[in-house]
Amino acid sequence: DSGVTQTPKHLITATGQRVTLRCSPRSGDLSVYWYQQSLDQGLQFLIQYYNGEERAKGNILERFSAQQFPDLHSELNLSSLELGDSALYFCASNGLAGGGVNTQYFGPGTRLTVL
Amino acid sequence: DQQVKQNSPSLSVQEGRISILNCDYTNSMFDYFLWYKKYPAEGPTFLISISSIKDKNEDGRFTVFLNKSAKHLSLHIVPSQPGDSAVYFCAASLLTGANSKLTFGKGITLSVRP
Numbered sequence: 713d714s715g716v717t718q719t720p721k722h723l724i725t726a727t728g729q730r731v732t733l734r735c736s737p738r739s740g741d742l743s744v745y746w747y748q749q750s751l752d753q754g755l756q757f758l759i760q761y762y763n764g765e766e767r768a769k770g771n772i773l774e775r776f777s778a779q780q781f782p783d784l785h786s787e788l789n790l791s792s793l794e795l796g797d798s799a800l801y802f803c804a805s806n807g808l809a810g811g812g813v814n815t816q817y818f819g820p821g822t823r824l825t826v827l
Numbered sequence: 828d829q830q831v832k833q834n835s836p837s838l839s840v841q842e843g844r845i846s847i848l849n850c851d852y853t854n855s856m857f858d859y860f861l862w863y864k865k866y867p868a869e870g871p872t873f874l875i876s877i878s879s880i881k882d883k884n885e886d887g888r889f890t891v892f893l894n895k896s897a898k899h900l901s902l903h904i905v906p907s908q909p910g911d912s913a914v915y916f917c918a919a920s921l922l923t924g925a926n927s928k929l930t931f932g933k934g935i936t937l938s939v940r941p
Contacts, residue, residue: 754933802870816929818870
């Protein structure tokens with residue numbers, strides 16, 4: 713158990729709809745990262761928040777947005793959904809691994825299926 | 828532009844043998860390299876890392892080798908066990924302020940045959 717929680721575990725919706733994915737980082741971690749993993753693709757970085765502020769942006773579509781709240785949980789909003797948005801969405805928070813290596817701890821993911 | 832490449836999508840090895848998973852990168856500014864392991868229906872978990880100033884790091888059955896001149900790293904698993912069957916992601920870290928930005932490869936699916 714990484715300490716990062718994500719809900720829901722699975723989400724099935726239709727094209728054109730909007731969904732919200734939720735993430736809580738590990739206790740004490742201020743950063744939240746969102747990633748998308750599509751079929752046969754690696755982990756594509758979407759966006760990072762640090763203590764409520766957007767810190768870095770990756771390959772995030774304009775139809776997608778995110779925010780981090782004062783209690784440090786984060787939500788990823790996906791709107792006008794298309795079939796190609798079907799993917800696993802992971803959230804991660806920053807921490808130190810053995811030897812002081814700056815690493816990321818991942819949640820279990822949300823599997824989004826757009827029909 | 829894919830800065831971290833795992834060119835082999837899959838690898839199958841016999842239990843007890845060595846598994847060698849390869850990774851190439853293009854950005855010489857990366858300061859750390861990490862390997863993550865992912866089982867189905869779970870998030871990636873950190874496995875082992877290596878600093879860009881080292882050429883080898885060992886942790887139990889797992890050893891990562893870094894060849895900076897070739898911009899290549901490899902993960903060796905010896906001996907391989909069926910429980911090692913998973914997707915392995917190579918990631919490269921670029922430290923930006925207090926946080927690291929990770930760039931991931933596409934992953935390699937390792938199957939260890941009993």
